[in-house]
Amino acid sequence: MHRMGISVYPEHSTEEKDYDYMKLAAKYGFTRIFTCLLSVNESKEIMIKKFTKFMQRAHELGFIVAVDTNPEVFSRLGATPYNLKPFADMKVDIIRLDGHFGEVEDIAITHNQFGIQIEFNGSCNTALDLMIDRGANIHNMVVCHNFYPQKYTGLGWNKFMEFTNKYKALGLPVAAFVSSNNENTFGPWPVYNGLPTCEMHRGMPIDLQVRHLLATKKIDDIIIGNAYANGDELKAISQVDKTKITFKLxxxxxxxxxxxxxxxxxxxxxxxxxxxxxxxxxxxxxxxxxxxxxxxxxxxxxxxxxxxxxxxxxxxxxxxxxxxxxxxxxxxxxxxxxxxxxxxxxxxxxxxxxxxxxxxx
Missing domain, CATH: 2.40.100.10 (Cyclophilin-like)
Structure with missing residues (x-):
């Protein structure tokens, strides 16, 4: 089953605007949220308090939430690959690893006692097959591609499919990003040219981006990388037939x-x-x-x-x-x-x- 998602960046907006956007997306059947902890410059206590409230609101609207992290974020929160309690306390559903710890630690984190899914970067040649061979918990592993704020740096289509095919062959769910064409959108970094995974999708109508990813029959979840998409874009995605390739005529x-x-x-x-x-x-x-x-x-x-x-x-x-x-x-x-x-x-x-x-x- 395909899930559609949005991205929310609380450190760059207000609670009211984020919540209104989440409610609008929920109305159109969106069920995933991506957010980023890499760009948050607050104390551990404030971060945990703020994102715990955010998670609660997201869950009330029926979303699952993935947070982008790296070893530095873990250190700031007092978490380790062997102890994910700070994330569990925030009610995080998915931890995305933008950076890795090491072979043993990356395997250990997939066995966390809280059942938090671990999301690996799908836009690089990560040796997830070797991790699985060495005991990683495949049932707790998912994959999500990167997005690319800078023009002309998004993945080429052939490379995108090469990575995607590799991880799908392991039986792992794979997510990717599309980009809103709404004015004044933003992401975690001060670059404002959209946030797609694939460069060819930058500036393309958002429903066509979605239909193209679905047509591969390899992408499970599709997330709008930048905020905020407008209501027309959310509606257009909600009306895409996810069971087959469809053409406008x-x-x-x-x-x-x-x-x-x-x-x-x-x-x-x-x-x-x-x-x-x-x-x-x-x-x-x-x-x-x-x-x-x-x-x-x-x-x-x-x-x-x-x-x-x-x-x-x-x-x-x-x-x-x-x-x-x-x-x-x-x-x-x-x-x-x-x-x-x-x-x-x-x-x-x-x-x-x-x-x-x-x-x-």
Whole structure:
């Protein structure tokens, strides 16, 4: 089950603003919070008091909370890998280790008596496989990628997938960050260019960032790295279909009601006997065997990658089949052009595998 999350940075805001944001996110079904202790410059006593209250409010709204830490934070709180009581007293759900202690200590912390989950950095080549071989408690281990405040420093897509595949192969849940495009957002550090994990997502519509991560079928939890996302962004994420790849469409003015019905009101699966030229969804053919889909003229000589077409009466045996073009192919009059996937959304087409469910909105 996918969980959506927000980030909250109490040291850079007010309790009232944070709580209002948490309530709004809870309204839209968000259930995770990421917060950072690395940037907090307060005494142990004030930090514990402040974050205990924060945890209580978060839990009342149904959130689980992860706190970003390193050995210095542990030292300030009087905690060690063998004693997590200060975190337990604050009711922390997940401790994210931005820095490591050592092989023995990193294994020991996964066996803490409080059942606090330990979250390891997924954006580096951490030897979690060796830790597990040497007795780390895999049931208490999760993984979360970094976010990157500085432009052009976010993970490249191939490196992101390399790390993600490594940790998923171990059976570990993996989380990653997307970034709000709202004005005046902030994070733990004084840099204000968004907080995505992947550089290609910086500035992209937030629902597309989410749909792209979901399309990998490897990311479990998705967290908005910067605060505060606006209500429209939270709503857009809440409306993403998390069960399948979904594409936005630019619908053709010539698309008929029957063609719209085929596009929007049927489940679509790419056929297993996949072509290089198209993704074929044949499930609609049975219903349109004895119906008509008249040819309508389309002036382009070729269909292009991302065009959505439906087989018409000129090839009646396949009438009603919906196809997404993946490589330029001639327009021979046997298919009606009904819609186009916007260029920005074509990254999703790269991840659509044969026989996998997809849809449009």
């Amino acid at each position: 630019n619908l053709s003015d010539n698309a008929t009601e029957e063609e719209k019905n085929i596009i929007y009101n049927y489940p679509h699966f790419g056929r297993g006997d996949a072509s290089d030229f198209m993704v074929r969804s044949s499930i609609t053919r049975g219903d349109y065997k004895d119906k008509r889909i008249p040819y309508h003229k389309y002036n382009e000589k070729y269909f292009h990658r991302g065009d959505v077409v439906i087989v018409n009466d000129n090839l009646s045996y396949y009438r009603g089949e919906l196809e997404i073009v993946t490589r330029d192919m001639p327009n021979d009059g046997e298919r009606n052009f009904v819609a186009k996937i916007p260029d920005q959304e074509l990254i999703l087409l790269d991840l659509l595998k044969p026989e996998h469910l997809f849809g449009f909105y």
